[in-house]
Amino acid sequence: MNGLRVSNLSYQFGEKTALDNVGFSLDQGDFCALLGPNGAGKSTLFNLLTRLFVAGQGQISIAGHDLQKDPRAALATLGIVFQQTTLDLDLTILQNLRYFAALHGISGRDRNRRIGRVLDRMQIADRAGEKARTLNGGHKRRTEIARALLHDPKVLLLDEPTVGLDAAARQAITNHVHSLSSDGTTVLWATHLADEVWPDDRLIILHNSRVLADGRAKDICGGDTLENHFLRVTT
Ligand SMILES: Nc1ncnc2c1ncn2[C@@H]1O[C@H](COP(=O)(O)OP(=O)(O)OP(=O)(O)O)[C@@H](O)[C@H]1O
Numbered sequence: 118m119n120g121l122r123v124s125n126l127s128y129q130f131g132e133k134t135a136l137d138n139v140g141f142s143l144d145q146g147d148f149c150a151l152l153g154p155n156g157a158g159k160s161t162l163f164n165l166l167t168r169l170f171v172a173g174q175g176q177i178s179i180a181g182h183d184l185q186k187d188p189r190a191a192l193a194t195l196g197i198v199f200q201q202t203t204l205d206l207d208l209t210i211l212q213n214l215r216y217f218a219a220l221h222g223i224s225g226r227d228r229n230r231r232i233g234r235v236l237d238r239m240q241i242a243d244r245a246g247e248k249a250r251t252l253n254g255g256h257k258r259r260t261e262i263a264r265a266l267l268h269d270p271k272v273l274l275l276d277e278p279t280v281g282l283d284a285a286a287r288q289a290i291t292n293h294v295h296s297l298s299s300d301g302t303t304v305l306w307a308t309h310l311a312d313e314v315w316p317d318d319r320l321i322i323l324h325n326s327r328v329l330a331d332g333r334a335k336d337i338c339g340g341d342t343l344e345n346h347f348l349r350v351t352t
Pocket residue numbers: 130133134135153154155156157158159160161162309
């Protein structure tokens with residue numbers, strides 16, 4: 118089954134609990150915002166989902182593949198945009214995408230078709246020949262999202278992709294991110310900014326290593342703004 122399933126997931130840094138019995142389930146094509154203040158456990162969760170860390174306890178299933186039993190199949194279906202940029206700044210957008218395609222064994226006409234598609238999707242086709250170093254923060258982010266989509270992931274993870282962007286770029290990336298599940302991709306998007314979450318979004322609030330709420334944003338808020346609700350439950 119496609120989608121993302123996490124159950125009974127816990128993780129410790131020595132004595133420090135970073136995740137405590139976290140569980141949730143996203144179906145194919147679901148879009149979900151993961152909202153948590155600094156230190157809530159978002160990065161730890163992403164590090165476990167991408168197998169940078171190995172969970173002490175719990176299960177993760179990505180597009181039907183158990184991450185522990187079949188990591189290769191699970192990770193092959195995953196796309197990820199990390200919080201820090203991982204582009205090669207001395208390469209152009211096109212070269213960065215070609216390099217990533219080669220890592221995935223994608224070549225020839227198929228590669229060119231895929232690159233054309235993701236460039237169009239992120240509206241950066243006209244910048245393809247520019248070096249990543251010369252791009253502004255918003256276009257770097259778009260390039261990273263384009264790269265993460267190149268191999269048609271079933272599940273896409275984005276770890277605070279708007280960090281460090283100005284207001285206009287933040288809004289543009291937030292809009293792009295909200296459109297990413299329209300083709301059936303399951304999207305989990307971590308943020309610590311309540312104003313990036315839309316009322317109809319599926320929302321998981323993570324706080325102090327635990328899931329505080331899981332549901333539709335406007336239902337969780339109960340008539341209040343998400344900003345107010347989030348502040349109230351996390352401070
Ligand atoms: N390497 C580490 N050693 C010890 N404790 C850690 C380490 N990394 C994270 N922590 C702690 O684990 C908890 C969860 O941290 P994590 O980085 O996952 O939170 P986060 O929600 O991603 O925060 P941020 O928004 O600041 O990135 C925090 O209390 C943090 O201090």
